Amino acid sequence: MKNTNKNHVVTANTLIEGWVVYLTKTGNWHTSLMEAVVIDDLKKAQSLLAIQQQSDQVLDPYLLQVEFGVDGSPHPTQLRDRIRATGPSHQSYRAQLKEFTHVSL
Amino acid sequence: MYHYDEFDHRFVRERVTRFRNQVDRRISGSLTEDEFRPLRLQNGLYAELHAYMLRVAIPYGVLNSAQLQQLAFISKKWDRGYGHFTTRQNIQFNWLKLHDAPEILDALAKVDMHAIQSSGNCIRNVTADPFAGAAADEVADPRPTAELIRQWSTAHPEFAFLPRKFKIAVTGSPHDRAAIHFHDIGLRLIRNDRGELGYEVLVGGGLGRTPMIAKQLQAFLPKADLLPYLEAVLHVYNRFGRRDNKYKARIKILVHEEGISKIRALVEKEFRPYRTEKKDALPGPDKAPVDHIEASFSSPLFDEQPSRSIRHEIALYKHPEFRTWVKQNTFPHRKTGYVIATISLKRKGHAPGDATAADMGRVADLAKRYSHDELRITNEQNIVLPHVRKDDLFSVYLSLKAGNLAVANIGLLTDIVACPGMDYCSLATARSLPIAQKISERFTDPKRQQLIGDLKIKISGCINACGHHHVGHIGILGLEKSGAESYQIVLGGDATQTAALGERAGAGFSANEIVSAIERLVDTYLEHRKNENETFLKTYQRIGVTIFRNALYPTQKKAA
Numbered sequence: 001m002k003n004t005n006k007n008h009v010v011t012a013n014t015l016i017e018g019w020v021v022y023l024t025k026t027g028n029w030h031t032s033l034m035e036a037v038v039i040d041d042l043k044k045a046q047s048l049l050a051i052q053q054q055s056d057q058v059l060d061p062y063l064l065q066v067e068f069g070v071d072g073s074p075h076p077t078q079l080r081d082r083i084r085a086t087g088p089s090h091q092s093y094r095a096q097l098k099e100f101t102h103v104s105l
Numbered sequence: 106m107y108h109y110d111e112f113d114h115r116f117v118r119e120r121v122t123r124f125r126n127q128v129d130r131r132i133s134g135s136l137t138e139d140e141f142r143p144l145r146l147q148n149g150l151y152a153e154l155h156a157y158m159l160r161v162a163i164p165y166g167v168l169n170s171a172q173l174q175q176l177a178f179i180s181k182k183w184d185r186g187y188g189h190f191t192t193r194q195n196i197q198f199n200w201l202k203l204h205d206a207p208e209i210l211d212a213l214a215k216v217d218m219h220a221i222q223s224s225g226n227c228i229r230n231v232t233a234d235p236f237a238g239a240a241a242d243e244v245a246d247p248r249p250t251a252e253l254i255r256q257w258s259t260a261h262p263e264f265a266f267l268p269r270k271f272k273i274a275v276t277g278s279p280h281d282r283a284a285i286h287f288h289d290i291g292l293r294l295i296r297n298d299r300g301e302l303g304y305e306v307l308v309g310g311g312l313g314r315t316p317m318i319a320k321q322l323q324a325f326l327p328k329a330d331l332l333p334y335l336e337a338v339l340h341v342y343n344r345f346g347r348r349d350n351k352y353k354a355r356i357k358i359l360v361h362e363e364g365i366s367k368i369r370a371l372v373e374k375e376f377r378p379y380r381t382e383k384k385d386a387l388p389g390p391d392k393a394p395v396d397h398i399e400a401s402f403s404s405p406l407f408d409e410q411p412s413r414s415i416r417h418e419i420a421l422y423k424h425p426e427f428r429t430w431v432k433q434n435t436f437p438h439r440k441t442g443y444v445i446a447t448i449s450l451k452r453k454g455h456a457p458g459d460a461t462a463a464d465m466g467r468v469a470d471l472a473k474r475y476s477h478d479e480l481r482i483t484n485e486q487n488i489v490l491p492h493v494r495k496d497d498l499f500s501v502y503l504s505l506k507a508g509n510l511a512v513a514n515i516g517l518l519t520d521i522v523a524c525p526g527m528d529y530c531s532l533a534t535a536r537s538l539p540i541a542q543k544i545s546e547r548f549t550d551p552k553r554q555q556l557i558g559d560l561k562i563k564i565s566g567c568i569n570a571c572g573h574h575h576v577g578h579i580g581i582l583g584l585e586k587s588g589a590e591s592y593q594i595v596l597g598g599d600a601t602q603t604a605a606l607g608e609r610a611g612a613g614f615s616a617n618e619i620v621s622a623i624e625r626l627v628d629t630y631l632e633h634r635k636n637e638n639e640t641f642l643k644t645y646q647r648i649g650v651t652i653f654r655n656a657l658y659p660t661q662k663k664a665a
Contacts, residue, residue, distance in 0.1 A: 016132065017202045018156035056134050059152050079590065080527055083536075084154055088528035090538035092455050 007066045008045040009036040009074060011084070012058035020084045021058065023048065029058065033085045038066060038074050106167055106479065107252045107401040109217040116260070117214045120221065124148045125207035132204060149220025150206050153531050157201040159209060160223040165233035165251035165275070166194030166482040170469035173480055175216040177465035183209055188465070190450060190458040192522060192573055193272075194232050194482040195223055199529055221259060226267045228258035228339075234276040234283045235483040238402060239445050239491035241437035245294040245302055247275040247283075248402045250331065253395060257332050264339055268346035269354035271339070272311075279602065284484060286310045286319045286604035287576060289356045290338060295325065302328045308338060308368065309360030310604075312570035317357040318604050320365040322372065330380070337375035341368065405477035405492055410442020420499035427502050429551070430513040435498070442495055446476075448488040448505060449512040449520060453545060456538045457523040458486030467508045475501050484573075485522050485561075487515065517554040518562060518627070519545045522573055526566025526583060527590075533566035535583025535590040536616070540564055543620045548627075557627055560641045563598070576600035578642045579626060580607045581619065592619040594626070596653055597645045608650050610657055622657055629656040 010023035021029035022036035030036065039045040045063050052061040064081045066074035076082045083089060109117070124144070131141040145151075149160045161176070168176075176196055180188050183205045184198040191197055201209065213219055222230050231251040238246045254273055258264060264271070276283040277294040285291025291307035304326045310319025326334055342356045345363070360368050421428050436445040448468060451457050460468070468488055472480045475497045481489035493501055505511040514520045521544060524530065526537030541564055548554055563577030567584070574580030580595035592614045595607030614622045627641075629652060634644045645653065654661075 013152060013156075015138075016204055018152055020155060056137060059138060078588065079536075079585075080154075083527060087155065088538070089536060090456050090528055091542050092459065093528070095454075 006040045006042065007068070007074070008039050008042065008063045009033065009066050010039075010045065010049050010052055010061055011036075011064050011081070012052065012061035015057050015059060018059070023052065033066075033076070034073055036066075036074060038068075106169060106248070107164075107398060110397075113217070114214075117217075117219050117221075120148070120219065121207060121210045121214055124210060128203060128207055143225070145206075146224040147221070148206070148210065149223040150201075150203075151224065151531075153199065153529055154527075155529065156199065157203055157206065158529070159198045159201050159206060159220055160191070161196050161198070161213060161218060161220045162223045162230040163195050163218075163482050164255050165231050165237070165248055166235050166484070167233075167237070167248060168472075168480040168482065169478050170473040170480065172216045172218055173465050173469035173472070175212060175218070177462040177469065179209055179212055180465070181462045182212075187459050187461045189456065189525060190460065190482050190486045190488070192484050192486060192524070192571060193230065194235070194484055195230060196482070197525070199525070225265075226269050226271075228254075228261070228264050228267075228271045228273065231255055231258075232272070232274045232283055232288070232484060234278055234281075235481040235489050236282060236436065236445050236491065237277060237481065238404070238479075239438055239443075240278050240280075240282075241439045242278045242280050243439060244279070244296060245277045246402055247277040247292075247294055249395075249399045250277075250292060250294065250304075251275045252398050252401070253332065254335070256394070256398070257335075263343065267339070267343060268348045269351065269356075271342070271356065273335075281600070281602040281604075282483075284573070284576065284600040286602075287312055287316075287573075287600060288319065289342075290335065291319050292331075297325050304328065304331060306334065306338075309357040309365070311355055311357040312573060312575045313355070314352060314568045314570075315355075315358065316570070316575040316606050317361060318606060319357075320360060322365065322369055330376075333379040334372070334376055337372045337379075340375045341371045345371070405479070407440045407443060407492070408494065410440075410494060410496070412441050414442065414495035414498075417495040417498055420502075424499070426506075426511075426513070427499060429555070430502055430511055431498065433513040433517065433555075434515045435493075438492065440492075444493055444495060444498060446490045446493045446498065446501060447483070447515045448490065448510050449514050450487050451514055451520045451545070452509060452512050453549060454542070456525075457521050457541050460488070464508060464510060467504065467510065471501055471504055485520065487520070513551065514554060516559045516561070518548050518557050518560045519554055520561070521545065522561070522563040522577070524564070524566050524571035526564075526572075530566060530571075532569060533583070534568070534585040535566050535592065537564045537566040537572055537581075537583060540581065540583070540592065540616065540619060544623055547620050547624060556637075557631065558637065558640055560627070560630075561600075562623070573600065574598070575606050576604075577607060578640075578645070579623060581623075584613060586613060590616045592616065592622075594619075594622065594657065596626070596650055597642065599642060610650065610654055611661075612658070625656045626653055629653055 025037045065077045130136040274283045274288040275292045287310045293305040306323040307319035308322040476490040521541040523537040523541040527533035564581040565572035565574040576598035582593045594610040598607030599605040
C-alpha cells in the first residue's frame with residue numbers, strides 16, 4: 001500500500017528485552033508511544049529510519065503511521081501497530097499483566 | 106520414555122554453551138543481527154511483536170512430570186507465568202529477554218529438553234499420536250520410531266539446510282490423531298499379511314498457503330528399512346526441491362509438480378543400493394541403539410484391574426458433571442481398567458492452548474501420582490494423562506475441577522484450535538485468540554455444545570495456517586483486507602484418516618460479523634442433520650456446501 005499518511009513515528013524492538021520502543025525527540029528510545037517524536041515530513045522520517053537501521057541496539061526499525069486523537073496524542077493507524085502499542089487484545093492478557101510486572105507493557 | 110544418554114547430554118550442553126557465547130557476542134556488538142538471526146532461530150528463539158519468543162521442542166508431544174514442572178518454573182522465572190502449547194505439540198514462551206535465553210536452555214537441558222529443530226529449514230521436531238503407548242486401537246507404539254527419527258535427524262549435516270522446513274508425523278493406529286496426511290512425510294505403523302511390522306509411507310502433505318493431502322509413497326515399508334528410506338526421500342528433496350521460490354520449496358510442491366510416480370522412482374533409485382546389498386550404501390541403524398530406544402518405551406507396570414470399577418461407577422452415578430467429563434474427555438486404553446484422560450486447555454476467558462504455571466504444576470502432580478509419570482501434548486493444544494486407572498479417575502477429576510481444568514469439551518465446538526495470531530506473531534495478518542474467545546462465549550452453554558456434538562473449529566491468523574484452518578470442520582482464516590481484519594471460512598476439512606481439505610465458503614467476514622456467521626452455520630447444521638448422531642462433518646459431506654453458503658450469505662441467495 002502506498003504510504004501517503006504524513007505523520008510517522010520510528011519504532012523498533014529493543015535488542016535485549018525485545019520490547020516495543022519509539023524514537024523520541026532526543027534520539028533515544030522510549031516504550032511509550034506518547035513520548036515518540038512524530039514526523040510530518042516523509043523524507044525526514046525515512047532519513048531518521050535509515051540512521052536507526054544502522055544501529056545494533058534495536059531490532060527491525062520501521063516507520064509506523066499515526067494520526068492524532070482528540071486529545072492530541074498519536075495513535076497508530078494500523079491494527080498491528082495498535083497491538084504493539086497497547087499489548088495483546090485477548091481477554092486473558094490483562095489478567096496475566098496484573099500478575100507479572102517484570103516485563104514490558 | 107526415552108532418557109538422554111551421555112551423548113545426548115553432552116550434545117545439548119555444548120549447544121547451550123555455544124549459544125551462550127553467541128548471545129554474549131550479539132550483546133557486545135561483535136555479531137550483527139543478520140549474523141545472529143540464524144543462530145538464535147536454530148535455538149528456537151524468535152523476535153516477535155512484543156518480546157522474544159522461545160519455542161521449546163516437546164519431542165513427539167511426550168513429557169514426564171519433572172519436565173512439565175520445569176516448564177512451569179521457566180514460565181514463572183523468566184516469562185509471565187504461563188506457556189502456550191502449539192499445534193505441533195510444542196510450547197512457546199512469549200515474553201522472554203535475550204540475555205535470559207541461555208539460562209532457559211540450560212534449565213531445559215537439566216530435564217532432557219531443548220529448543221533445537223523448532224525453527225529453520227531442517228527436519229523439525231517429530232510429532233506423533235498423543236495417545237501413543239496407550240490407545241486401545243494401537244497396532245504399535247509410534248514413540249520409538251519418532252525417537253529414532255529424532256536421533257537420526259538432530260544435527261544431521263545433510264539436512265541442516267534443506268530447501269524448506271520438513272515435518273514428519275508418526276501414528277501407530279488406524280485412527281489418525283497425528284494428521285499424517287498433512288505432513289511432509291507421514292508414517293503409519295501397520296502389519297502386513299505375515300504379521301510383520303512396517304510403515305505405510307505418505308509424502309507431500311501440508312497446510313500453509315498451498316494445502317495438499319499427502320500421497321502414498323509406499324504401501325508397506327519393512328520396519329528395518331525406515332531410516333535408509335527416509336534418507337532416500339530427503340536426498341531426492343534436497344536435490345530436486347525448489348530453492349528459487351520459498352513459497353514453492355516444500356516437498357509437497359515437488360510431489361505435485363513431478364507426480365508421485367516419478368518421486369517414487371527417484372526415491373527407489375536412491376534406496377536401491379541399500380535394498381539390494383543391505384550394507385553401508387546408506388547408513389542403516391545399528392541394532393543396539395534401536396533396541397535401547399525400544400526398551401525406553403516399554404510399557405509401564407500396569408495393575409491387573411477388573412473391567413468395571415465400582416468406585417468409578419458410583420462416582421458416575423452420583424456426579425452428573427463427572428459423567429459428562431468422562432464421556433467427553435476420556436478415551437479407551439489398551440489395558441483393561443485404565444483410560445486415557447484429556448485435559449482441556451480451552452477454558453472460558455483463556456487463550457486456547459495457554460497453561461499457567463499453576464496449571465502445569467497441578468497437571469504434573471497428577472501425572473506423577475496417577476499416570477505413571479507420563480503426559481502428552483496434543484496437536485489440538487490439550488494435555489493428556491495417558492494411563493489413568495478407572496479407580497482413580499474421580500480423584501483426578503476433582504483435582505482438575507479445583508484447578509479450573511475440568512472443562513468437558515474435548516472435540517466439541519469450544520475445543521477451538523487457534524494460533525497466537527496478530528496478538529503475538531509478527532507474521533500474522535489478523536487476530537485469532539479474541540475470535541476464539543468470542544466464539545467460546547457465544548456457545549458457552551455446555552448443554553448447547555453437547556447438543557451440537559463433535560465440531561472442530563480451527564483458526565489461523567495468516568495464510569501460514571499454524572491454526573490448521575484447512576482441516577477444521579469449520580476453518581477460519583484471518584487476513585488483512587483494506588486495512589481491516591477479514592475472516593474467511595472454509596468448510597469440511599478433516600485431519601484424520603479420512604483426510605479432506607476444507608472448501609472456501611465465500612467472501613470474508615469482519616471481526617464483528619464472524620461469530621454470528623459461525624452461529625448461522627451451526628444452526629443450519631442442526632436444522633439439516635438426520636439425527637443427533639450425524640456430526641457436522643457428516644452432514645456437510647451429505648448435503649454439500651451450497652446450503653451452508655446460503656446460510657452464510659442470505660442476501661446473495663435472495664439475489665440469485
